[in-house]
Amino acid sequence: MSFPLLTATAALPAIGAVATAAVPAARRNAAKTLALLFSLATLVLAIVVLVRFDPDGDRYQLTESHSWIAEFGVRYELGVDGIAVALIALTALLIPFIILASWHDADPLETGSRRWRPTQGFFALVLAVEAMVIISFEATDVFLFYIFFEAMLIPMYFLIGGFGDRAHEHGEEVASTQRSYAAVKFLLYNLAGGLIMLAAVIGLYVAAGNFSLTEIAEARADGSLDMATNTERWLFLGFFFAFAVKAPLWPLHTWLPNAMGEATTPVAVLITAVVDKVGTFAMLRFCLQLFPEASKWATPVVLVLAVISIIYGALLAVGQRDIKRLVAYASISHFGFIILGIFAMTSQGQSGATLYMVNHGISTAALMLVAGFLISRRGSRLIADYGGVQKVAPVLAGTFLIGGLATLSLPGLAPFVSEFLVLVGTFSRYPVIGIVATFGIVLAALYTLVLYQRTMTGPVRPEVAAMPDLRPRELMVVAPLIVLLIFLGVYPKPVTDIVDPAVKQTLSDVHKKDPRPEVEAAK
Secondary structure, eight states, rough: OOOOOOOOOHHHHHHHHHHTSSSSSOOOOHHHHHHHHHHHHHHHHHHHHHHOOOOTSSSSSEEEEEHHHHEGGGEEEEEEEEHHHHHHHHHHHHHHHHHHHTTTTTTTTTTOOOOOOHHHHHHHHHHHHHHHHHHHHHBBBBBHHHHHHHHTHHHHHHHHSSSSSSSSSSOOHHHHHHHHHHHHHHHHHHHHHHHHHHHHHHHHHHHHSOHHHHHHHHHHHHTOOOOHOOOOOOHHHHHHHHHHHHEEETTSSSSHHHHHHHOOOOHHHHIIIIITTHHHIIIIIIIIHOOOHHHHHHHHHHOOOOOHHHHHHHHHHOOBHHHHHHHHHHHHHHHHHHHHHHHHHSSHHHHHHHHHHHHHHHHHHHHHHHHHHHHHTTTBBBBGGOOOOOHHHHHHHHHHHHHHHHHTTTTTTTHHHHHHHHHHHHHHHHHHHHHHEEEEEEEEHHHHHHHHHHHHHHSSOOGTTTTTHHHHEEEHHHHHHHHHHHHHOOHHHHHHHHHHHHHHHHHHHHHHHOOSSOOOOOO
16 A cells, blocks of 8 residues: 555644644743644655656546545545645645744733733644645545535634734724634635535535546546536536635625734735635636536636726725735735636636746735734834835845735746736637736736835835844745745746646646637748
8 A cells, every 4th residue: 555645745734733732831932843843844745745746647646545434425535636736835835934934923912911822722723724725635525625625714713813913003902803803704704605515515416426526527528427507507606606705706805805904914824825725726626627518608707707806906905005905905816817817718827827826825925924024023014104114124125025026927027927828818718808807917016016115115214214124034934935936937837847737637628729829820
């Protein structure tokens, strides 16, 4: 029996969560170090998965299959394609940086404060989320996926509501109320999506007789499972609604700015760079593969919603006064690009969307974490409270600028390649949609450059005159992300080589081919 590598990759952070939570309360630094070591060990296993995966091999590799609930046909089935491998690597890469950036976020506050937080609990919850996200990317049994898709809401709820941002412009009591509101809103939105998906999961079992993604997809492909048109469409809508909430897609997005604004900055990164990727990944893996005809039927509406997300998110980002909420609305715009690429039904669009998931995770982590370091120094999230930072903290300002330029997809930085592929893939099939989506790039340049100009340039405000530059621990967090942004911006081939075969298979599932160019290339 071969070593269960996928199970080990998901189980290791889960074991780390239990071990971290068991550390005595007085040994906070030991708990932090233990959590970091488990996250690094998980990264090593993720790299092994990446190395062992053969892009030209079978669609799902490193597979594991065991009977679980035999009476209902539920199996413990795992397997990864190129898209899942890329996102597992992204998750395992970002968690150590999130832990390092959170090093003091869960330290106890003043004695007797109602806002005392257990340090061990914070880092245990982060590792628990990592475990659930990784197994969500690995699961090829629909019921198994659903369990962890929903279960990750529990640790996220406590991370948002119990460990909120200390830099709040209101008093402690108001801040606590807003954290609770953001956490409950996050939970209710995602639970509503999950309950609708549960009905669809049950409906899928009634129609197919099992929960195996591979078996159902094969039966759909060879014609042995023929769903009625209305049945397929209702099931698609049940799955898509849950994924659109998680993604988040307009108009189901409103929980995200609250959650990101009230959570600590590293937890905000965990939400948008890691957890939300499960929604867009699931659209590719489940919606398109299980319900190909319904996916094509819904495409016009989904494309319109994606374009609205792009423009709406960017416009609201332009008008934000709060740094963290600005990044949150920018992320809504970026997720619109990802969903646009998925449902453009072209190889360029879907390759770009998958690459965008990876690049958005890195760029948002870089920008948001530097913004968090900035906010922790000044004690305010308001843009108006800053000015002239580049003169007193040039390294902080420089890394903030690179993160911002990546967010607006500057050529030479990683997000540019993915955004370009999404737009090219969309324009080749839906030119009007592609043209409208392009305005999102213009708005991204506006909100990013205005943010930098108002916080980093101009006269030095007295409140920031003594602001220290990035410390060694903070540089350890930011520098690798900046290097990755530049490397993947110049040479994205390592990622595209992994995801392109999976994208071609997904297009084959929905019986789509790339449009022929109007002008043939010269031979």
